[in-house]
Amino acid sequence: MRGKKPIVGLIGPGSSSVAIQVQNLLQLFNIPQIAYSATSMDLSDKSLYKYFMRVVPSDAQQARAMVDIVKRYNWSYVSAIHTEGNYGESGMEAFKDMAAKEGICIAHSGKIWSNAGEKSFDRLLERLRTHLPKARVVACFCEGMTVRNILMAMRRQGLVGELLLVGSDGWADRYDVTDGYVREAAGGITIKLQSADVKWFDEYYLKLRPDNNLRNPWFPEFWQHRFHCKLKGHPQESLKYNRTCSSEFTHIYDTKMGFVINAIYSMAYGLHNMQRSLCPGYQGLCDAMRPIDGATLLDFLMKTNFTGVSGEGILFDENGDSPGRYEIMNFKKMGQDYYDYINVGSWDNSGLKIDDDEIWASKDTIIKSVCSEPCDKGQIKVIRKGEVSCCWTCTPCKENEFVFDEYTCRACDLGSWPTFHLTGCDPIPVEYLRWGDPEPIAAVAFACLGLCATFFVTSVFIRFRDTPVVKSSSRELCYIILAGICLGYLCTFSLIAKPHAAHCYLQRLGIGLSPAMSYSALVTKTNRIARILAGSKKKICTRKPRFMSACAQLIIASLLILLQLGIIVALFLMEPPQVIHDYPSIRQVNRICYTTNLGVVAPLGYNGLLILSCTFYAFKTRNVPANFNEAKYIAFTMYTTCIIWLAFVPIYFGSNYKIITMCFSVSLSATVALCCLFVPKVYIILAKPERNVRSAFTTSTVVRMHVGDGKSSSAASRSSSLVNLWRRRCSAGETLRCDKLKAKLAISNGTTTCPSNHDQATMTKQPRDQATT
Numbered sequence: 001m002r003g004k005k006p007i008v009g010l011i012g013p014g015s016s017s018v019a020i021q022v023q024n025l026l027q028l029f030n031i032p033q034i035a036y037s038a039t040s041m042d043l044s045d046k047s048l049y050k051y052f053m054r055v056v057p058s059d060a061q062q063a064r065a066m067v068d069i070v071k072r073y074n075w076s077y078v079s080a081i082h083t084e085g086n087y088g089e090s091g092m093e094a095f096k097d098m099a100a101k102e103g104i105c106i107a108h109s110g111k112i113w114s115n116a117g118e119k120s121f122d123r124l125l126e127r128l129r130t131h132l133p134k135a136r137v138v139a140c141f142c143e144g145m146t147v148r149n150i151l152m153a154m155r156r157q158g159l160v161g162e163l164l165l166v167g168s169d170g171w172a173d174r175y176d177v178t179d180g181y182v183r184e185a186a187g188g189i190t191i192k193l194q195s196a197d198v199k200w201f202d203e204y205y206l207k208l209r210p211d212n213n214l215r216n217p218w219f220p221e222f223w224q225h226r227f228h229c230k231l232k233g234h235p236q237e238s239l240k241y242n243r244t245c246s247s248e249f250t251h252i253y254d255t256k257m258g259f260v261i262n263a264i265y266s267m268a269y270g271l272h273n274m275q276r277s278l279c280p281g282y283q284g285l286c287d288a289m290r291p292i293d294g295a296t297l298l299d300f301l302m303k304t305n306f307t308g309v310s311g312e313g314i315l316f317d318e319n320g321d322s323p324g325r326y327e328i329m330n331f332k333k334m335g336q337d338y339y340d341y342i343n344v345g346s347w348d349n350s351g352l353k354i355d356d357d358e359i360w361a362s363k364d365t366i367i368k369s370v371c372s373e374p375c376d377k378g379q380i381k382v383i384r385k386g387e388v389s390c391c392w393t394c395t396p397c398k399e400n401e402f403v404f405d406e407y408t409c410r411a412c413d414l415g416s417w418p419t420f421h422l423t424g425c426d427p428i429p430v431e432y433l434r435w436g437d438p439e440p441i442a443a444v445a446f447a448c449l450g451l452c453a454t455f456f457v458t459s460v461f462i463r464f465r466d467t468p469v470v471k472s473s474s475r476e477l478c479y480i481i482l483a484g485i486c487l488g489y490l491c492t493f494s495l496i497a498k499p500h501a502a503h504c505y506l507q508r509l510g511i512g513l514s515p516a517m518s519y520s521a522l523v524t525k526t527n528r529i530a531r532i533l534a535g536s537k538k539k540i541c542t543r544k545p546r547f548m549s550a551c552a553q554l555i556i557a558s559l560l561i562l563l564q565l566g567i568i569v570a571l572f573l574m575e576p577p578q579v580i581h582d583y584p585s586i587r588q589v590n591r592i593c594y595t596t597n598l599g600v601v602a603p604l605g606y607n608g609l610l611i612l613s614c615t616f617y618a619f620k621t622r623n624v625p626a627n628f629n630e631a632k633y634i635a636f637t638m639y640t641t642c643i644i645w646l647a648f649v650p651i652y653f654g655s656n657y658k659i660i661t662m663c664f665s666v667s668l669s670a671t672v673a674l675c676c677l678f679v680p681k682v683y684i685i686l687a688k689p690e691r692n693v694r695s696a697f698t699t700s701t702v703v704r705m706h707v708g709d710g711k712s713s714s715a716a717s718r719s720s721s722l723v724n725l726w727r728r729r730c731s732a733g734e735t736l737r738c739d740k741l742k743a744k745l746a747i748s749n750g751t752t753t754c755p756s757n758h759d760q761a762t763m764t765k766q767p768r769d770q771a772t773t
Contacts, residue, residue: 006291006292008031008032008271008292008297009031009033009270009297009301010022010031010032010034011035011260011263011267012036012260013038014035014036014037014038014256015087016038016039016040016043016086016087017040017085017086017087018038019033019035019038019040019052020038020040020042020049020086023043023051023052026051027051030051030293030295030298031051031294032053032267032270032294032297033051033052033053034053034054034263034266034301035052035053035263036055036056036256036262036263038054039058039059039062039087039091039169040086040087040090040091041058041059041093041094042086042090044060044320045319046318046320050298051298052320053266053298053316053320053321054263054320054322055259055262055263055266055322056193056259056322057193057322057324057325057326058319058321059090061326061349062169062191062324063091063092063095063098064094064098064324065191065324065328066095066141066166066168067095067098067099068347068351068352069166069189069191069328070104070166071102071104072352073366073367074370075104075137076103076105076370076371076390077104077105077107077131077135077371077390077391078099078104078105078106078138078139078369079106079109079131079135079137079138079139080092080095080109080110080139080141081110081111081124081128081138081139081140081146082111082140082141082142083112083113083143083170084111084112084113085113085143087141088141088142088143088146088170089111091168092109092141095139095141096109099139103389103390104390105388105389106388107131107134107135108135110124110127110128112124113146114142114143114145114146116149118149121150121152122153122157124153125150125153125154125157126157128163129157129162132163133162134370134371135369135371136162136164136367137163137164137166137367137369138164138166140165140166140167140168140171141168142167142168142170142171144170144171144174144176144177145177147165147170147171147177148176148177148181150165151177151178151181151184152184154184159184160183161183161186164187164188164367164369165185165188166188166190167188167189167190167191168191169190169191169193171188171190172190172255172329173190173255173329178331178339182331182333182339186331186332187330187331187332187359188331189328189329189330189344189359190328190329190330190341191326191329191347192327192328193255193256193259193325193326193327194310194312194325194326194327195256195259195310196258196309196310197258198261198309201257201309205257209223210223210231210234221236221238223245224237224238224241228241228243229241229244229245229246230242230244230245231245232244258308258309258310261308261309262309265306265309266301266304269304270297270300270301271297271300273300273303273304274292274296274297274300275289277300302320323348323349324347325346325347326347326348327343327345327346328343328344328346328347329344330342330359342358344358344359371390371391371392372391372394373394375392375406376394377421377422378397378403379394379395379396379397380394380395380405380407380409381395381406381407382394382395398411399586400412400417400418401418402422402423403423414583414586415427415428415581415589428589429589430581430589431588431589431590431591432590432592433495433496433660434498435496439657439660440496440660443495443496443663443667444492444493446492447489447490447492447493447663447667448489450485450488450489450667450670450674451486451489451490453674454486454489454674456682457482457674457682458479458482458486461475461478461479461482461681464692467685468694469685473630473681474525474550474553476550476554477521477522477525477554477557478521478677480517480518480520480557480561481517481518481521482678483517484515484516484517484518484519485514485518485670485673487513487514488515488518488667488670489667489670490510490514491507491510491511491662491663491667492663492666494506494507494510495507495511495659495662496659499579499591499593500579501579504577504579504593504595505577507593508568508571508572508593508595508603509568511603511604511662511666512568512607513561513564513565513568514666514670515607515611515666516564516565516603516607516610517561518669518670518673519607519610519611519613519614520557520558520610522610522614522634522637523557523610523613524553524556524560525553525634526613526614526617526618526631526634528548529617529621529631530617533621563606564606567602567606568603571599571602575598575599577594578593578594579592579593579594580592584656592659611641612642614634615635615638615639615641615642618631618634618637621635633676633680634676636676637672637676637677641669641672641673644672645665645669648665
């Protein structure tokens with residue numbers, strides 16, 4: 001149209017849906033558009049809306065602010081409602097995306113038109129009710145009228161105080177939303193675009209009336225719509241209102257007025273900067289700006305940067321959006337039946353700042369909106385099948401597991417245990433027997449007493465080594481037995497000492513060698529007695545038994561001991577002793593000397609063979625003459641030893657007290673041998689010296705129970721003379737007289753003889769009250 005000035009730019013409109021339609025038209029002609037309250041995220045897409053700009057932030061930042069509020073109070077399970085349309089859908093989509101990233105679950109998501117009927121809103125509230133009492137918070141990306149209809153439905157459904165609304169800037173601090181439904185809205189938290197009052201504009205704007213604002217032909221229509229009245233007699237009188245407008249009516253300040261002014265300033269600064277750049281030193285438009293190119297103007301608008309009417313900086317990002325700055329409002333009861341909006345915080349790109357004390361009376365009054373309560377220490381979340389990630393059951397970790405993450409328990413490595421807070425593992429303190437523990441004290445005390453007794457017995461045997469009691473006991477073998485007993489007691493100290501490689505060698509050496517020394521000597525001794533008794537039962541003795549001398553006995557015992565020593569050395573080479581950590585249970589670590597089953601069974605098996613051999617010979621020689629009852633003591637020793645070691649095997653291999661079991665088993669075996677074999681002899685030596693005489697012991701030269709190599713006793717001499725006399729007479733053929741003499745000798749001496757060309761052995765039965773060993 002000729003005479004009409006071309007449009008170079010447009011301010012507004014306020015609604016996002018309308019702004020989109022306008023932009024679709026304007027970009028056909030490359031005309032920039034600056035909106036003052038259209039916040040839809042879709043308008044940030046420059047591929048669709050190239051010439052659109054706005055002085056308010058995108059709803060994406062408002063959604064971020066809403067998510068931060070929900071996170072602030074740990075509301076992890078909320079419902080989500082939005083107004084159907086571009087504003088609500090884009091904002092809620094952004095909210096859901098951000099909430100999912102923050103671990104916030106949506107119990108129910110619904111949308112509704114602002115003008116939907118009561119039944120639609122009632123159905124919406126019934127769906128929200130099904131998620132109570134878990135999902136009490138409702139995130140509402142809604143226009144103001146949608147919120148109002150929700151409040152009305154809450155009253156109808158009796159949900160006052162059951163739901164808390166977190167609203168977007170469509171609600172903000174509008175009184176027309178809450179009017180008449182303050183109890184339902186109480187506690188609501190809303191987001192409001194940050195804007196300050198423009199006092200100089202307020203003074204002008206609030207003075208406007210239909211009669212003095214003649215320059216605006218639409219002002220009478222606005223006045224009648226705003227106050228629901230009619231201007232009687234005015235050309236633009238509205239007949240749909242019955243009330244007559246009065247001059248007393250005044251405006252209510254629109255908080256978005258500052259954004260309108262900033263949008264106008266943005267367009268003005270853009271044109272000004274474009275004119276200065278394209279027309280330097282020229283007043284008005286130069287030829288370079290006739291006509292104004294929309295693309296060039298858009299470039300200057302995007303670079304605009306100035307201070308707004310409220311003192312905030314106005315600038316645009318690459319999408320044409322302004323920085324997000326919001327005020328956090330809380331609708332609360334201020335007094336008796338009086339409710340109002342109060343500013344409780346703010347949000348910008350640096351984050352949320354909010355005064356909790358202004359919203360909640362105390363921390364205990366903060367409502368909960370969670371599907372499942374947080375798990376206690378040491379528990380993990382197990383998501384139920386078909387449930388969202390915010391609904392779980394808490395399952396405790398095992399005692400040796402720590403909480404690796406909120407969904408996983410992880411077992412500690414062997415030798416470590418969960419920390420107090422169950423967030424990791426700490427090494428378990430290594431345990432080993434210490435000298436101050438009760439069990440080692442008892443074992444050491446017992447071993448010390450045994451050593452003292454052993455030393456005492458040994459000193460007595462050395463002091464009285466030439467007496468009949470000591471000589472008749474095969475003193476050389478007794479010294480070997482005493483050495484084995486002493487070594488057995490010393491084993492306790494190596495077993496209890498802190499495990500070390502040297503101690504491990506001493507343990508295996510002592511445990512295997514000490515019983516071998518004692519039982520090798522006893523095997524030799526009992527075998528000798530058995531062979532003597534076997535020979536004495538023969539009516540015709542053809543020859544003297546072999547290996548009956550003391551030297552032969554020592555050699556036999558030494559060979560048996562060396563065999564055990566060879567087994568031990570071979571095991572040292574095959575399985576060198578080493579210190580390891582043993583784990584009798586998952587929360588216990590013991591420092592021990594490592595020994596395989598072979599290392600235990602082989603030496604003990606050999607010792608067991610010696611014990612069985614001793615027991616066999618002891619049982620075989622149990623019925624010896626009364627003056628030779630040392631075999632009975634040996635038999636008792638072996639029976640007791642067998643019981644001890646039969647009890648030791650299951651206890652050792654079936655308990656965690658292997659060291660203490662070994663200590664007491666070895667010491668008890670040594671004590672039994674010491675008491676049964678040596679205490680009777682020491683008693684005779686010290687307490688009954690009158691019984692420590694040659695006449696108390698068997699004098700057979702074969703049995704070698706005589707004392708030393710001296711002559712026989714007088715009774716034995718007389719018996720020998722009578723025997724020689726009997727032999728001479730029998731050899732001369734005096735058979736009858738020989739039989740009579742034989743009977744006489746048998747009655748007088750109780751002696752049985754075996755004729756031979758050399759000296760024959762005799763076993764003389766002594767009276768019951770004669771001395772015994």
